[in-house]
Amino acid sequence: MTSDENDILTGSGTRPGSGPKGHADALRDPQRLRVLHDTGLLDSPEEEAYDRAVRLVRSLTGAPTALFSLVDDRRQFFKALSGLEPDGGPIRETPLSHSFCQYVVSGDATLSVADARTHEVLSSNRAVADLSVLAYLGVPVHGRRGQVIGSLCAIDSVPHDWSDEDERALKDIAAFLETEIALRKHMSERQLLIDELNHRIRNIYSVVNALVRMTRTEDLTTEEFAAQLNGRVQALAATHSLIQPLATVTEDAGNDTSLHAHISALMTPYTLADGQDIRIEGPDIPVGATASIYLALAIHELSTNAVKYGALSGPGRALAITWADGDDTVQMTWHEAGPGHVARSAAAGQGFGSKLVKLCIEGQLRGEMGMATDSTGLTYTFGIPREMLTGAPAA
Template sequence: MEKLIETGVTRGAARMNMHKSSRAAPFPSRPLPDHEARLSDPARLSALADAQVMDTPPDEMFDRAARLATKFLGVPVGLASFVAEDRQYFKAQCGLPGGADADRETPLSHSFCQYVVAHDRPLAVSDSREHPLLSTNDAIADLGVIAYLGVPIHAPNGAPIGSFCAINDTPRVWTDSDVDVLTDLAAMIETELHLRHERDAMQTLAREMNHRVKNLFSVVGGMIALTARSTDSTADMARDLKGRLAALDLAHSMVSPALADGRFDPQGLDLHDLIDRLVQPHQMPGRAQVALDVPTLRLSGGAVTDLALVIHELATNAAKYGALSDPEGKVSIIGAQDGDTLRLNWSEAGGPTIAAAPSDKGFGSKLIEATVTRQMNGSLDTQWGEGGVSHALTLPLSVFDAEGPAASSTPG
């Protein structure tokens, strides 16, 4: 005989035993102590934003899942609700009454789904009017939510961002079969979110590779022109250019280890060596244009590649538009370890005069900001002065496998 899930708050011990044996938990009698903190957790909200479901038009894939939920479970309402810190948005809905189908969102005063997200597990209630936590929820009067069953919807990174739920306007005892149906439909939604995430990642990769190839042609063109002006013979030019291209190849392999055919291992790099190798190809022949003063710190882990990408982009921009595009230009890179934080200050001077900050960010600037803030959980502060641009990077050492205290600095 199929197991029943009695989820109203009752006086009987027998019903409490049923709660323990079911795959959906009854709604708690009170919110978790950190309920609001869970909903407003920055990592969860970032995953919700990345899913690109809030305030977006109806989508047939999501709507189909909501319709199937109402058909399979025989309920009037099915929802795919995504929960922010102060509201819930119905990416898909079938059967919502009272104009909510047009609004497609409510404040959390009308939300049962927030508890599914906070607990990150299926929750059910048979009659919300008798429940101590839910009985005062405005969804009962305004939306007719009497019986409710919801299962979490997870972002591609696993964070709970919403609830896929079935709603009845009369009391109902939910079964384990009901839970299975909703779980399968929620899994379809999660698969769709994952596929869209992978599609967006591939598009970003294509744009990044296109950006790098264009940069590479620009930098090589500049190298040829500069080398030609600074050498006296074709043999000298060939020798110097070959060395600079080899250094540029090394820098490229550091920011693209997956494409380097195993020639370069980004694990266990000294911070000074990492930065020096990346900026070296962009200095003009015979000129020491970069002053480097950073802590003695050995870094490893995947975030080393992220840092290499940032330094590479900063150096490329300086060579194309900034201080390293002028023979008299200088770049100062000063770093310090502050507890569990690495601070790097990149300052340019002596390059072309800057009239004002750019009105629009190019792809390279967006790539730097996204890598620092989202990939490395750090911060970036950029200041545009007439004499040159400066960048202040603050990075948590926790994203690296850092070895050795920053007791001394290695001057460049």
């Protein structure tokens, strides 16, 4: 893009087209793309809720064509479309060479064009010649965290002066779309958490069995065995009290704690067992009430899998949970050392447990998650924004 084109796209106001100087960078922003893909709308089939919205756009503006377009860094996908049927039938996507919507996304602003043939940037867009897009009015559609994921637009194949009423109508309908997207995401996550509760109930039997097995290997009298096992089961119960269903979580629920105390409490059922090599190490960082719930869910899931398959399943293995405090991000590592991890690598990241951990770390705590396995062990890495962990804005 030339400097002249940048000047045009960064003009003040909403007419005739605005966008940031870093147009391509805005489209490629990793956080924006993550929010876009997390909607699950890309490449999904047509749905009446979204189709109804574009029909309403046509009705209110009088435009022959209306689209709800999702834009990534290389194409636009039409989640809903009405009136766009060139030779060969309806189309569901185009490359960015045929996209006006990309500028709505990169600029996070309304784009209103009466005749694209006279627009210094858009006149060369191939949508003009190939799709007969001359007049265009588009407004941003945002994801759950404010990132722009696409555009709701009205299109005409002849010059069209869009009114302020047209723009207000599109913004109102876009707000409905944003609510629909947020509600669907919430319901999807709620269902995942319900599945997690059922999954946890099934897993509790294997965890208790592992605690019994670990206790049986110790040289104890019957009374000592009963007392030791009872203590571990009680510790496990205390751990489960930390991970209430997330549907009840609010920003001020519960009490704040420290990261070291929180993880130590979660790992108590396993650290009580003789022969378990577990290291918990890192600076004492405060953890907010809400973050503690999501972190507990992730740690619980990793611990359960470690009991079944990994560092907590037998001798000759070790678990290290460590973290370091950066300026803006807390870097955490979960490392299981010992044999048997390569066999898990094929399924790693595909099962329900990994999806739950990803939801907690990336979806709820807005962090980043990595996983690696080799012949020596398995390692998870988490980068969690400090303000999400502590519940306090960065200074």
